[in-house]
Amino acid sequence: MHGQPHMQVLCGTSLPAPQKWEQDHVFLSVDAMKVAEPPAWPGKATPSPADPSGSGSEAHIAEDDNALLLTAQSQMLVYRALAHGVVDDLRIVPLSSARGERHRSSAGSLSCIEEDEETQVVRHRLDDDPPATEQHMRGRRGVADFIAGRIPGTGTHVGMSRRLFAACQNLDVLQVRAAREAEASAVPLPIESHVVWDDEALYAVTRGEQLVYRERQQPRERREAVRDGFxxxxxxxxxxxxxxxxxxxxxxxxxxxxxATAETYIAIEASDPVLRSARD
Known part of the structure; x- marks a missing residue:
């Protein structure tokens, strides 16, 4: 829903050290912020090339490496859930390969599959000759195979295209490598029982480690990696x-x-409380 007013909610939980359960408390923090405009591109006032459909960076990933990197970064949580077995009911979902012809509006690029005539034609064709495996489906005319799975404990299913998944996979490799290098080179905090660290000191050390982590993730290397996967x-x-x-x-x-958008997929079960509350 790119460009639509929404809430950005950040949740965090603090757990005490194992030896401090009796002294420290477990607490949850929730920060909510209204977001009225789409996120700005780094160093750019507006997306380039122009994006009248309001679909965000995803509309330009075929020709713009920065747009592809931005899209891959925004989908990393979904990728990791799909790639590392966090989701239930992992499956391949066929959609139309006519990505650029999907219904778009000023509200964004997400369109209902039931209104996507190209996908309905593709699925009717598959009904007539059902593929038993992925191999049987590959090469079918007009078919794009997305991977999807259900978030445990919810009625929400998330997914993405093969080419976005491969781009995220390459980016994930770089991020994990950079994190390990930063951890290996980080100077351990000289925490002793008689030393009291105030918030400012802890923030300075943490901030320094974050800068090292970011510097190790070279932008050119990341752009090349996601493009290669794509x-x-x-x-x-x-x-x-x-x-x-x-x-x-x-x-x-x-x-x-x-x-679905051109590269992402989402579905909600009719029994999910989100839909029930909307109908009520």
């Missing part, structure tokens, strides 16, 4: 991308409200 994804199977897991092909779900 361009090479067609030569990779989902089994390769998912570490030898082979998801089933499944698109015939009832009671599921589906939506």
């Amino acid at each position: 361009e090479q994804s067609d030569s990779m199977s989902w089994r390769m991308l998912l570490g030898d897991r082979e998801p089933v092909v499944d698109w015939r779900r009832t009671g599921l409200l589906e939506g």
Whole structure:
């Protein structure tokens, strides 16, 4: 829903050290902020090239490396949930490959699948000759295979395209490597029982470590990595991308409200409290 007023909510939990359970408390913090405008691009007043559809950086990922990197960064939580087995019901969802022809409006690029005529045609064609595996579906005319899964304990399903998944995978490799290098080079805090660290001192040390971490993630290397994954994804199977897991092909779900952008997928079960409260 790029460009629409929304709330940005940040949640955090503080846990005491194992030896301090009796002295310290567990607490939860929630910071909420109203966001009325789409996030600004670093160093740019408006997205470039121009984006009249309001679809954000995702509309330009085919030709703009910065836009691809921005999109991959915004989807890293979804990628890690899909890649590392956090989701339930992992499956391949076929959509139309006509990404640029999907319904768009000034509200953003998310469109309902039930209104996506191209995807409906693709799925009817698959109904006539159902693919048993991913291999049987690859190469079918007009088909783009997305990976999707349900967030445990909810009725929400999230997913993404093969090429965005591969781009996120390459970015994840760089982020993990940079984090390990930063951890290895970090100077340990000289915390002793008789030393009291105030918030300002802790912030200065933490901030310094963050700067080291960011400096190690070279922008050019990240842009090249996500572009390589994006361009090479067609030569990779989902089994390769998912570490030898082979998801089933499944698109015939009832009671599921589906939506998609050019590269991302989301669905909500009709029984989910979010939809029930909206109807009430």
